[in-house]
Amino acid sequence: xNNIVDNVIRELEFKAGVTLASFGLQAELKSIQNYLNKxxxxxxxxxxxxxxxxxxxxxxxxKRDDAEDACYNLIMLWDHCSKAGDENYNEILVDSIDKLLxxxxxxxxxxxNRHLRVLELNKMNWSIDAIAADTGYSRRxxxxxINGHTKN
Numbered sequence: 001x002n003n004i005v006d007n008v009i010r011e012l013e014f015k016a017g018v019t020l021a022s023f024g025l026q027a028e029l030k031s032i033q034n035y036l037n038k039x040x041x042x043x044x045x046x047x048x049x050x051x052x053x054x055x056x057x058x059x060x061x062x063k064r065d066d067a068e069d070a071c072y073n074l075i076m077l078w079d080h081c082s083k084a085g086d087e088n089y090n091e092i093l094v095d096s097i098d099k100l101l102x103x104x105x106x107x108x109x110x111x112x113n114r115h116l117r118v119l120e121l122n123k124m125n126w127s128i129d130a131i132a133a134d135t136g137y138s139r140r141x142x143x144x145x146i147n148g149h150t151k152n
Contacts (some may be wrong), residue, residue: 009055011092012077016055019048019086029056047084054080068141071111076148118145 023045025031032049054077061069081089114135121131122142131142 006059008092009059012051012055012089015086015088015092016048016051019044020052029053043085047080047086047089050080051077051084051089068111068137072115072141072144072148075111075115115145118142122146 020026023042025045029052032052036046036049036053054073057073058070058077061067061073078093081093084090114137117135118131118137121134126134128139128142131137132139135142137145
């Protein structure tokens with residue numbers, strides 16, 4: 001894995017891990033998923049869980065050389081970090097975003113436009129196959145875009 005990306009992910013995970021530790025928790029993916037599903041959870045804990053969750057998927061996507069998936073998770077992480085209560089998460093990404101985008105070989109504007117197109121076509125009740133033909137996304141990617149945006 002590229003050292004730049006690995007360093008950024010480690011820095012985010014470290015910051016989130018410190019927060020989790022302050023609640024007496026470890027950064028285990030299954031327990032984190034359980035916390036993300038709870039309604040009444042401290043915002044700092046929710047942010048830390050989300051950071052660990054997304055960085056895990058970025059790391060996995062980069063291991064598979066799946067730039068699209070890595071960029072999707074990066075966008076979701078970026079959106080979350082920009083709204084997080086702890087500004088350190090956003091600072092870490094702001095300092096590193098250009099390097100991360102070079103590694104994924106994608107531009108956020110391009111991917112966001114494609115995501116918006118998927119959402120627009122979905123609202124017009126297009127079939128998944130028609131959306132795939134129009135956007136070039138796989139069925140899995142379309143599902144993730146639609147589900148990711150309907151949860152928030």
